[in-house]
Amino acid sequence: MATPKDATPTTTIGAGGETHQTASTPDARITTNHGAPVSDNQNSLKGGPRGPTLLEDFVLREKIQHFDHERIPERIVHARGSAAHGFFELTDSLADVTRARVLTEVGVKTEVFVRFSTVAGGAGSIDTPRDVRGFAVKLYTKEGNWDLVGNNIPVFFIQDAIKFPDLVHAVKMEADRGYPQAASAHDTFWDFVGLMPETTHMVMWQMSDRTIPRSYRMMEGFGVNTFRLLDEDDNATFVKFHWRPRLGTQSTCWDEAVKIAGADPDYHRRDLFEAIDGGNFPEWEFGVQLLTQEEADALPFDILDATKVIPEELVPIRVVGRLVLDRNPDNFFAETEQAAFLPTNVPPGIDFSEDPLLQGRLFSYQDTQLSRLGTVNFHQLPINQAKGCPFQNFQRDGHMQMQVPKGRANYEPNSLAEHGEIGGPREDPDGGFRSFRQPVEETKVRLRAETFADHYSHARLFYRSLTDIEQAHLASAMVFELSKVVIEAVRLRVLANVQNVDAGLAKRVAEGLNMDLPPKSKAAAAPQDMEPSPALRLIGKYPDSLVGRMVGILVTDGADGAVVAAVRKAAQDAGATVKIVAPKIGGVTLKGGKTLAADGQLAGTPSVLFDAVALVLSEAGCAELLGENAATDFVANAFVHLKAIGHTAEAQPLLDKAGVQPDAGIVDLAGGADGFIAPASTRQWDREPKVRILA
Numbered sequence: 001m002a003t004p005k006d007a008t009p010t011t012t013i014g015a016g017g018e019t020h021q022t023a024s025t026p027d028a029r030i031t032t033n034h035g036a037p038v039s040d041n042q043n044s045l046k047g048g049p050r051g052p053t054l055l056e057d058f059v060l061r062e063k064i065q066h067f068d069h070e071r072i073p074e075r076i077v078h079a080r081g082s083a084a085h086g087f088f089e090l091t092d093s094l095a096d097v098t099r100a101r102v103l104t105e106v107g108v109k110t111e112v113f114v115r116f117s118t119v120a121g122g123a124g125s126i127d128t129p130r131d132v133r134g135f136a137v138k139l140y141t142k143e144g145n146w147d148l149v150g151n152n153i154p155v156f157f158i159q160d161a162i163k164f165p166d167l168v169h170a171v172k173m174e175a176d177r178g179y180p181q182a183a184s185a186h187d188t189f190w191d192f193v194g195l196m197p198e199t200t201h202m203v204m205w206q207m208s209d210r211t212i213p214r215s216y217r218m219m220e221g222f223g224v225n226t227f228r229l230l231d232e233d234d235n236a237t238f239v240k241f242h243w244r245p246r247l248g249t250q251s252t253c254w255d256e257a258v259k260i261a262g263a264d265p266d267y268h269r270r271d272l273f274e275a276i277d278g279g280n281f282p283e284w285e286f287g288v289q290l291l292t293q294e295e296a297d298a299l300p301f302d303i304l305d306a307t308k309v310i311p312e313e314l315v316p317i318r319v320v321g322r323l324v325l326d327r328n329p330d331n332f333f334a335e336t337e338q339a340a341f342l343p344t345n346v347p348p349g350i351d352f353s354e355d356p357l358l359q360g361r362l363f364s365y366q367d368t369q370l371s372r373l374g375t376v377n378f379h380q381l382p383i384n385q386a387k388g389c390p391f392q393n394f395q396r397d398g399h400m401q402m403q404v405p406k407g408r409a410n411y412e413p414n415s416l417a418e419h420g421e422i423g424g425p426r427e428d429p430d431g432g433f434r435s436f437r438q439p440v441e442e443t444k445v446r447l448r449a450e451t452f453a454d455h456y457s458h459a460r461l462f463y464r465s466l467t468d469i470e471q472a473h474l475a476s477a478m479v480f481e482l483s484k485v486v487i488e489a490v491r492l493r494v495l496a497n498v499q500n501v502d503a504g505l506a507k508r509v510a511e512g513l514n515m516d517l518p519p520k521s522k523a524a525a526a527p528q529d530m531e532p533s534p535a536l537r538l539i540g541k542y543p544d545s546l547v548g549r550m551v552g553i554l555v556t557d558g559a560d561g562a563v564v565a566a567v568r569k570a571a572q573d574a575g576a577t578v579k580i581v582a583p584k585i586g587g588v589t590l591k592g593g594k595t596l597a598a599d600g601q602l603a604g605t606p607s608v609l610f611d612a613v614a615l616v617l618s619e620a621g622c623a624e625l626l627g628e629n630a631a632t633d634f635v636a637n638a639f640v641h642l643k644a645i646g647h648t649a650e651a652q653p654l655l656d657k658a659g660v661q662p663d664a665g666i667v668d669l670a671g672g673a674d675g676f677i678a679p680a681s682t683r684q685w686d687r688e689p690k691v692r693i694l695a
Contacts, residue, residue: 011195016159016448017455017524018042019195032062040446044162044356048442049449050304053161053359060162064360067165068368074123075372077168078134080182081117082127082216082269083336084276086325088112088139088286094320097237097290098229100349102141103320111140111387114325115339116216116272119151120171121182126261127268128252129182130211130477135221135243136341137323140387143347148241149365153210154222156306157202159452161360167192167199185484194493197524198452200501201307201459207477208462209251209470209538214611215271217282217548218250225343225358226303228351228436229290236436238296238303238353240289240310242317245282248542254477255692256641259608267609276328278577280548286321300528301458302451306357308458311533335383340369348433375399392425456500456527463502465536469685475505475695479512488515496521512695544682547575551680552610554581554602554634556621561590563648563669567614570673571680576612581605581634583625591618603630607638612680614646614669615654622650632658640691644679663687 009021009028020042023029030038038059045057053060070076087109088102095104102110117134118125133152138145157167170192173179180186184206193199205211213219223241230236252260260267275282289310291303301308329335342365343358352358369378376395378384380402385391394410407422417423463471478498482491491513498506499520510517535541551571555564568578582588582598590596599605607613615635617625625631635658638645644665647655660666665684667676688694 013522013524014042014448015450015524016043016452017197018159018448019197032059033066042160042163043446043448044160044360045444045446046354046356046359047440047444049445049447050302050354050451051440051442052354052438053356054444060360061363063162063165064364065367067168068364069371071372073372073374076368077119078115078117078136079123080121080125080127081115081134081336082272083113083115083329083339084272084282084325085327085329086112086114086281086323088137088321088323090321092318092320094229094288097231097239098349099232100141100146100229100347101143102139102146102347103229103349110142112323112325113138113140113335113339113383114323115336115341116219116268118182120184125182126265128212128257128260128265130184130206130254130257130481131182132206132211133213133216133219135219136339137221137243138339138341138345138384141347142388143349144389144391145345145384145386146347146350147341147343147345148223149341149343149361150221150223150241150243152213152219152221153202153205154224154240154242154309155202155205155458156224156357157199158196158357159198159305159307159448160356161358161364163196164357164360164364185481187485187487187490190482190485190494191487191490194490194497197455197497197500197521198307200455200497201309201462204459204462204474204501207474207481208466209473210249212252212254212257213268214250214252215247215275215548216268217272217275218245218247218542220244220249221284225306225355225361226353227346227358228353230349230351230434230436234434234437236293236351238291238293240303240315242287242289243284243323244287244317244319245284247282247548248545249538250542251538253641254473254480256608256637259606259637263604263606263608272325273328274577275548276325280577281324281326282548283325284323285319286323287317287319289315289317291315300530301454302449304353304355304449305452306355307452307455309462309536311461311530312535313531313533334381338373338378338381339383340373340378340381342366342369346433348431351436354438377401394424454523454525454527456497456523457530459501460527461530461533462536463505465532465534467537467539469539469688470537471505472694475508475512478505478509479695482509482513491515492518493521500527508695539685544678545575546571546611546677546681549576549611549681550609551576551578551612551614552581552600552605552607553578553614553616554631555588555590555596555598556583556617556625557588558591558618558621559588559616560618560648561592561594561596563673564590564596564616566673567616567646567669567676570677571612574677574681576680579605579610583621583628583631588621602628602634606630607634607643608641610638610643612644612646612676613638614676615651616648616669617651617654619650622652622654625654626657635660639687642683642685642687642691644676644684646673646676646680661690
């Protein structure tokens with residue numbers, strides 16, 4: 001039922017800082033689909049403020065179940081995905097804290113299927129929007145499938161799963177107009193953000209360079225939620241899961257990401273496929289942060305709150321394994337699209353915490369797959385089948401049943417085996433999955449725990465841990481996004497919240513919008529200053545290396561083939577993939593008459609697709625390119641995107657026309673190709689103030 005225009009809600013702040021808007025008339029109140037008025041739309045029903053979510057919460061189940069079934073058959077979120085097969089190998093046993101064999105048997109290689117994705121866009125959207133990326137890993141262990149369903153960000157927007165439908169509705173295309181697609185730069189998202197201060201920390205990550213990754217191969221993965229590991233005696237240890245790329249965590253520039261979207265909407269999908277196809281297998285370290293109950297209680301924040309990060313300086317990451325992707329899917333639909341990931345898929349020895357976001361996910365994912373794949377038997381699809389062990393039970397029939405059970409026993413217990421017939425499988429009290437014996441005798445409540453009330457300290461920690469360059473990028477991203485917001489009150493509310501994060505950041509964003517800075521919003525809990533965590537930044541962490549990167553060489557007729565060969569060899573020896581770009585796809589005729597094939601045509605292969613470029617031109621070829629806008633853009637974009645540019649003397653007129661100014665990243669190839677490699681291995685950050693104005 002639509003809210004009457006004269007029914008202005010009363011806004012209050014709950015004990016945990018969440019926003020409650022109370023209806024002023026009966027006609028304006030939220031109800032279930034069957035008309036029951038809802039008293040609290042912010043908190044799921046739990047056994048105590050920090051207790052587990054209760055199955056009887058019909059408001060939560062109806063809300064999430066309806067949300068899960070909104071799209072047929074495309075995923076509601078994470079619709080745009082790419083995937084690959086590979087293996088996980090344990091290198092350091094965790095037998096001291098878990099009985100899960102996949103985490104105790106060193107040297108064993110476990111088959112995996114990994115799906116990367118964007119969150120907000122549909123299946124046909126682009127690869128490079130500013131967006132969170134999904135990082136979902138299915139491990140086919142000897143004790144059943146383990147689905148570690150995470151993101152490339154270690155925290156999330158919300159604390160309670162009951163808010164997930166609202167979050168996604170807000171960030172998705174606006175309901176009345178169907179746009180923007182795959183973008184958060186619009187009123188409804190920022191309206192939700194401004195009204196829900198718990199989103200602030202995640203918004204800092206979203207506006208950072210983390211959400212415009214260079215490649216899936218150069219992206220961290222996080223389990224996000226807090227889990228438990230259980231040993232042989234069911235003693236529990238809290239755990240956070242991490243995937244760290246061997247190539248380092250790297251990003252694009254925002255302007256570059258926008259232009260890549262036009263040049264190659266499938267940029268990340270192509271990059272992953274071609275890397276594996278070429279034998280350059282992506283690899284990640286697998287690490288864990290482990291905490292006892294006492295260690296968790298001693299932290300100045302609640303580890304059950306998914307909007308909080310545990311700094312590595314407080315709890316170091318213990319690297320215990322590696323993930324390698326070495327095989328592309330044979331069929332995109334059968335594997336990548338039909339893959340069904342469930343957080344409930346855990347082997348014995350891994351268990352859940354009472355994190356209210358995780359608790360809701362345990363219901364939601366199973367329900368979503370029933371809608372998407374149309375059958376309770378989706379686990380029988382080859383990509384979803386348990387492979388490391390048999391799967392067997394007494395569940396029968398259903399749409400698309402692909403198994404043929406034998407015998408007449410389809411119930412348990414039964415005594416048919418005693419009479420020479422097939423009795424079927426039995427429970428295993430010793431080796432089967434057991435849950436942690438967590439006391440839950442508390443009052444049923446719809447409350448946010450008071451320990452969840454601090455929404456700004458971790459946002460402040462993240463922002464102040466970044467380098468100056470990354471802070472400028474974050475501020476500029478907020479200016480861009482809020483510039484797309486039409487309702488001024490929404491912008492002001494966000495700025496008021498950002499004041500609690502960092503006054504300098506709020507001032508930069510306000511000046512970028514040419515708006516007066518509003519008073520600081522009231523915080524449910526006073527923000528605390530935490531020690532900065534250098535581990536959270538990007539610049540200075542990833543290696544200066546061409547390994548896994550792409551170098552483009554623009555060549556014209558009459559160019560010196562020896563220079564082309566030298567640049568190609570030096571870049572390939574440094575670990576890069578090299579592509580030849582020519583004015584026409586048929587290639588060029590080099591000085592001396594030899595033909596050089598092209599990998600791409602200039603107008604369709606812009607410099608945004610490369611990490612560094614070299615211009616090996618003849619005098620006549622350069623003169624011809626001066627009349628080609630694509631050539632000017634090729635050079636100008638490489639310069640403003642802070643990339644190294646190697647060049648022959650004949651290319652100087654094109655450099656001049658493109659506005660290229662000399663610096664350490666502009667390399668004359670007359671001195672040899674080797675001098676090009678070092679600057680090509682990183683961005684020229686010192687150049688940035690010359691080419692763009694940041695907030």
